[in-house]
Amino acid sequence: xxxxxxxxxxxxxxxxxxxxxxxxxxxxxxxxxxxxxxxxxxxxxxxxxxxxxxxxxxxxxxxxxxxxxxxxxxxxxxxxxxxxxxxxxxxxxxxxxxxxxxxxxxxxxxxxxxxxxxxxxxxxxxxxxxxxxxxxxxxxxxxxxxxxxxxxxxxxxxxxxxxxxxxxxxxxxxxxxxxxxxxxxxxxxxxxxxxxxxxxxxxxxxxxxxxxxxxxxxxxxxxxxxxxxxxxxxxxxxxxxxxxxxxxxxxxxxxxxxxxxxxxxxxxxxxxxxxxxxxxxxxxxxxxxxxxxxxxxxxxxxxxxxxxxxxxxxxxxxxxxxxxxxxxxxxxxxxxxxxxxxxxxxxxxxxxxxxxxxxxxxxxxxxxxxxxxxxxxxxxxxxxxxxxxxxxxxx
Ligand code: LLP
Numbered sequence: 001x002x003x004x005x006x007x008x009x010x011x012x013x014x015x016x017x018x019x020x021x022x023x024x025x026x027x028x029x030x031x032x033x034x035x036x037x038x039x040x041x042x043x044x045x046x047x048x049x050x051x052x053x054x055x056x057x058x059x060x061x062x063x064x065x066x067x068x069x070x071x072x073x074x075x076x077x078x079x080x081x082x083x084x085x086x087x088x089x090x091x092x093x094x095x096x097x098x099x100x101x102x103x104x105x106x107x108x109x110x111x112x113x114x115x116x117x118x119x120x121x122x123x124x125x126x127x128x129x130x131x132x133x134x135x136x137x138x139x140x141x142x143x144x145x146x147x148x149x150x151x152x153x154x155x156x157x158x159x160x161x162x163x164x165x166x167x168x169x170x171x172x173x174x175x176x177x178x179x180x181x182x183x184x185x186x187x188x189x190x191x192x193x194x195x196x197x198x199x200x201x202x203x204x205x206x207x208x209x210x211x212x213x214x215x216x217x218x219x220x221x222x223x224x225x226x227x228x229x230x231x232x233x234x235x236x237x238x239x240x241x242x243x244x245x246x247x248x249x250x251x252x253x254x255x256x257x258x259x260x261x262x263x264x265x266x267x268x269x270x271x272x273x274x275x276x277x278x279x280x281x282x283x284x285x286x287x288x289x290x291x292x293x294x295x296x297x298x299x300x301x302x303x304x305x306x307x308x309x310x311x312x313x314x315x316x317x318x319x320x321x322x323x324x325x326x327x328x329x330x331x332x333x334x335x336x337x338x339x340x341x342x343x344x345x346x347x348x349x350x351x352x353x354x355x356x357x358x359x360x361x362x363x364x365x366x367x368x369x370x371x372x373x374x375x376x377x378x379x380x381x382x383x384x385x386x387x388x389x390x391x392x393x394x395x
Contacts, residue, residue, distance in 0.1 A: 299338020
């Protein structure tokens, strides 16, 4: 019987905690995503979700571009083999140095989020004698059903232009037409979204503006719909992800008219989340009169999502004969906690685990390929985590 990638025997001797990625799974997911989108789709992997060099190289081999948000990401993308033409630069706080570096490299597009940023880009492009290719990120003011910390398309968020600011943006663009080329509009309404209605509304609203701008002397060619497609963290069912991907592709096909030459996508989570696991070792099983704890060697330093967003990640015992179940089939409820000196250092609340769980057992924390390692820290001066790659699991 085939083991899941995170239980591969090759991993059993490696010191914990560590991240492991399943490259074959990732490649399959990318193929599925690509085939669900129209032929004029350009997929730019949001490398803030995972910036592992081998993963980036693999995604480049799959024909993807990259969406970046810092000079560091630009350097890493370059190292992974992405050409400037395959890069889009997003983010509300681009520094002058970052903009200059992007202009110097001639990257495909700067996604601009405010009037002062647009002015700064114009100045820096003039100094560098470069033509900056820009897209305006719109804030469509849509409430999305996701955690408030990862909602970005609502008017109270710091992201993107309000529609009322467009006349001012147009003025800047026209004044600096010798250094600014408006290629398109861009959106990103939030992350971990599984209801397509919000995407649909945002695209409709923004596409109207796209058309208006084309009647005001601009020649927009592209429409960037951002990322944000989520997964069901409670479920192991990859077929459900694929159903959502297919429905998302259909929605795009209906909502983005064919006069748009090129549709850009910036997915992160939907591509990589499922194909990463965090492997950790049980240090102590602590039973108190009030609660039972499994104390492991990975904490909020290794995976911040549960502490920061109360995110749920499935946690399974792996390895050995006792893998998922105890020998007598009995279970007990535990909080799975890390070693960090904070009460928020909980990886999973009220988890049903085999009752014979013991020190030395290994647990896999699942669906952490996106926003896992990249958000880890050395808090409490813990060692940086290691990352391992499996090319494919053939057991
Ligand atoms: N494009 C832009 C401009 C973004 O800001 C993001 C994510 C993406 C694309 C990719 O979104 P995705 O397809 O991965 O949802 N740390 C949080 C997620 C923060 C997302 C930030 N922006 C988490 O762990 O859930």
